[in-house]
Amino acid sequence: MRILLLILLCLKCGGVAQDFKVVTHAGKKFTTCSVDVSVSKLELFLADEKGGTFKTFARLEQWLAGKDKQLVFGMNAGMYHADYTTVGLYVENGRQIYPLNLERGEGNFFLQPNGVFYITQSGAAVLESKACARLGVKPLWATQSGPMLVINNTIHPAFNAASKSELFRNGVGVSSADKVIFVISEAAVNFHAFATLFRDTLKCPNALFLDGTVSSLYSRALGRSDFRMDLGPFFGIPEKKE
Secondary structure, three states, rough: OOOHHHHHEEEOOOOOOEEEEEEEEEEEEEEEEEEEOOOOOOOOOOOOOOOOOOOHHHHHHHHHHHEEEEEEEEEEEOEEEOOOEEEEOOOEEOOOEEEEOOOOOOOOOOOOOEEEEEEEEOOOEEEEEEHHHHOOOOOOEEEEEEEEEEEOOOOOOOOOOOOOOOOEEEEEEOOOOOOOEEEOOOOOOOOHHHHHHHHHHHOEEEEEEEEEOOOOOOEEOOEEEOOOOOOOOEEEEEEOOO
């Protein structure tokens, strides 16, 4: 019953525009949240004023409550080190906290090409990390992760449709400058199926993998606040507390 209700759930209230759906692709279910960034103030959160990382939606909620705000939507926002600091670029409200990471290494973050999700005054975008550096993008909000799922309508070349490596996953795509689509899988899925969901079903020409086992969604409307383990950066939409 909950799944059926989610399919048509659409919210536009208090200056926040979110559209939640459950979609099926490649035989797996995914929860999607489309955010109109021209209406909703999508932000990034990592630590409080004293440098204490939030780690959980509950702690972020508590911090926002002290500012007379409440969290409406949240999702983990990319990969992080053991001390919860980000592996790559991280920008909050125009202030770069951690730099772009163009190094080589092991693991999903370094599966080239990786990429950056960012918001400027012109809207949102997902761009390969090297292109982001080359173009000198100056974002208001940004997080780097990897690998890219979809690059200019092309699936990442390392992905194999027959891969047996399946995990719960989450990611973000941009279908237009105003429309950002967040996705979390409700079943284990391989990279290829996850990427084709963004390209073929959600019509996102560019999309970025955020993480796997830790994938977590917060939604006040859905009464959902996932907790699998402590997290690094968060996407969040705060609004004035009711």
